[in-house]
Amino acid sequence: MNAKLSKESILGLIAIGIFVGMSLFTPRFFSSSNLSNMMFQLPEFGLIALGMMVVIITGGIDLSITYIAAFSGVGAALMMTNGFGILPAIIVGILFALACGAFNGIVVSRIGVPPILVTLGTMVLFEGVILAITSGNAISGFPDAYSLIGNGYYMGIIPLSLLILLFFIILTGILLNKSTWGRRVYMYGSNDTATLFSGVKNSKVLMKVYLYASLLAAVSAIIMTSRYNSVKVDLGSSYLLQSVAAAVLGGTNIHGGYGKVMGTIYAVLIFQFIRNGLNLMGAHSSLVDVVIGAILIVVLTFNFFSDKFSRKKAENTPEKAA
Amino acid sequence: MSEYILEMEHISKTFPGVKALDNVELKVQKGEVHALIGENGAGKSTLIKVLAGIHGADEGGKYLFEGEKADIQEPMDATLKGMSIIYQDLSLFPNLSVAENIYIGRDSKKKPWTKINWKSMKKLANKALAELDMDIDLNKKVELLSIAQQQMIEIARALAFDSKLIVMDEPTSSLSSGEVEKLYNVIDKLKERGISVIFISHKLKELFRVSDRFTVLRDGQYVGTYDVNEIDEQGLIKKMVGREVVYETNKEKAETGEKLFEISSFSKEGNFKDIDLTLHRGEILAITGLVGSGRTELAQSIFGITKNVQGEMWLKGEELKISSSEDAVKKGIAYVPEARQTQGLVLEQSVINNMTLPIIDTLRNKLKLIDRNVEKNLTDQYIKSLDVRPAIPELTADKLSGGNQQKVVIGKWLSAQPKLLIIDEPTNGIDIGAKTEIHKLLRRMVNEGIGVIMISSELPEVLSVSDRILVMSRGRIAGEMNTVDADQEEIMKLALDNEGIESGNDTKTPNGTHHQEV
């Protein structure tokens, strides 16, 4: 076998290629203002995509994830507008999200309802709860210090929110690859019967997955509310389908059992570069959606044919690799 | 027209790197029951797939049906010509009615918008069921029927297609004894009507009961075709394995020590009732019985997979309360399931990940993260001691052969250092060499002080490996005996609950030796 690049590394190279291409051919793409712009936009999407990826590795999907984020944002916002400090507000925001995650987790893991149905229901449910609380209005007016989370810099160059994302990239990577929970997540995603027959408490594994996804949604929500200085029911809702697309493009197997943090992050970067580049080129903002959808389908179609091709090749070579 | 309904000669099938069939012959006469036998991997299922049009054979073979060249491109061609195949896992639609299940496939070559005529469908289904003396509501959904009834629906479907040849792949594997007898009667009836049957089974006794002739395959090659009168069980086994395989009954009296494991009045509604069982140190306890006697259900209850079980359980003097498989593993119980590929292993994941799955929590370093070195060393150690081949821990489990897969499952539990190991059909679908290795391994474990309960329906295996035998029947313990005093006939009688079959073509068993049912 010759040394081959992993799927993720190829995706990383593509991301770099797009970055270089955009820098060369798109005016102002490689300008400091634009670069910092992208750095500020990246974290909120990246966090939700990571959360979605973890759920998809178990063979599930979380359609309620952006409403969990919005609910969490509302929780934090209500605390602040009622005179509580930033820290209690953040804690309440996270608790709100964890409560949602626990609800998803219980129904999925204890009752065993397919995640797509559960989260379809809870998506409508959480949206309803937010609407009932906010009457559909935006909540805004947070302390100045709060806006630092989404808009501030560390040492004057690196956005704080980017550091937060970096922290969660590393944390998710460690949890998935080095922790026993992560190992079980992958094993469960491949074959949940075999894990049950190996003494793994599947419900515990799943519960933690939905809790972790909701935690990432909460962190994303804090960054978003801080950046926009306001929260509404549709906070981050455009990230729902994009996060699934990013996870899948990043190589995560929609049937479960495989998925890498870096793959998803590269996919997030690719989406970010394309969105930003197209904007700068003056393309209509909705064309970005078209391009993202097209990339998703083209890449998977390409995978299908390249798999087919390599399988044919393997059949023609007499000896099989051990 | 020839007297043969089916003539296959010089059939070869080459897969990349493997010659699955090499110049094989199968000739079936009109109105006969023809048994196709051979060990696992002998090429039976490949031959059937060629017959059915799932695989195309290599160039140069002869394949005639009713004396004419059979040009079969896809499965439906075979069916439309008059060949029906009843697969072991059946080809039914649980959500559709009995009538439809019998009728389906008939229109498959027609235009998609062809209108379904429910009346004629029901008429046809009714006629087919009547021929089998079956009285089932045509509108009933198939998922509400028993397995035996479902099988009859498949046979009815074959009749409705006016099949002249019906292939039955291990039809009795999940039937109760009464149902098996009914099936034999149906086969007799088919025979009377001039329909030929190809019967695939591992149960030699059964084959002698129903078949007229045998075709034996070994390692993808044709061994021969024999008349039922010209060969006996022993001779058949010799043809199948190419040598005489005899299992010695375990004659040694085991040195048994104190009570290791005990359950008392174990009950679970719809599964088993009032089970008492004791396992001593130093012995292998075998639980045998027919499929559906509650053996597997009992094992899975001990292991905490089945919930809400009544009764008490002690391991090494400690009373156990187990409500999940996690509890069971923590208390030192290990379970090797029968369905290796779906329950025993995570096939898409590496050997190393499989091997350490139950004990992964114990392989953590100070940072509470998995210590890869310890994990790798441990896996290497078990790969070596169990002789797993190829010895590559990073290989995904689906790349291993059945025997090596089973070794990985056993290794997984050895690494957990269990006090009790329950192993369900330990050598199902494993070749003879690996079988013996696994049997030795079980003995080794017992000698090291691990309690071993072996569930098996292969009597020769039970007799040669165990020290004591429990026979289960319809959810209860029907009898218990020491292996030294055990006798195959008596076990069968207990397992069949005395309601069963007169052992028709029973061959004499020489003293203490039992032939392998392959």
Add this chain to the structure above:
Amino acid sequence: MKLLLKQKEFSVLAIILIITVILSFVSPVFLTVQNWLDIIEGNTVIGILAIGMTLIIITSDIDVSVAALTTAVTVSIGYLFQFLPDNWSSVVLIFLIAPLIGMLLGAFNGLLVSRIKIPAIVVTLGTLNIFSGLVLYITNGNYINSTNFPDSFLAFSNIEMAGIPILIYLFALVAFGTWFILKYTLIGRSVLAIGGNAQSSVRVGINFEKVKMFVFSYMGFLGGIAAIAQTSYTSAIDPNGLAGMELTVIAAVVLGGANIHGGRGSIPGTLLGVLLLAIMQNGMILARIDVFWQNVVTGAIIVIAVSYDEINHRRNQEKLSNIDVKEAS
């Protein structure tokens, strides 16, 4: 006959009856013919889409692009209106062209699912982005109102027969037609068959890819008809008008007893599912329940329904695997 399925549909019907009784006490308007006609007419689009979605869910797939697809067809209709003469032939033409466009878009989904073997959730997620992105790009998000519509189309929209609006007839026709296809045609039975057991269906000669292709194309076809219904009902073309509706559609189908595991689902069940969601919404408006609580109730009902279904499903499975334990002698 069909005991299990009927039971499930029966329980949805029972809930509908209970809600009906309660609401008729809460509001005298609820149990009037006019209100029910309004409810049904207002849910024609969801209903037509849910009927198509039923077939897809029976084959244990899903299509999240339906709303975007339908919107894409409505925008095409709006574009076509510029060229169509102002007489009845344009209504006929629209009824020919809109389903055809929808069918082509659906066939694209079907092709990717059946031939390229990309999971349906991923395919339709991709096409959702593509369809809705293109629609917004082309229309710039602008609303087209009825001033540009041919008068004949507007006249068509206002037809009532026996006091019943034309859209309800359209809805009924789609429901009956699809029911007929499912019950009485080879392709319809094949849809149920591959949902029930994919492997068996291959063995009895059912062309799996063709059936998948059919359900997605048919979904697209109905999306085209729903687009006409939507245009006719709102007398306008709103590029954002259906955003997110795919989830309501899926919810209605699931409430109606179709199971994502495949093989289960029926047109009467789906109609009851649509009706249940519809009267709840209507009832809450009549009961002056804060509009914001409606989603809470809907979401809760979906979660409860799918959980109940799953628990039932498991209990039945367990019963089937029971063995006949011998009684003590």
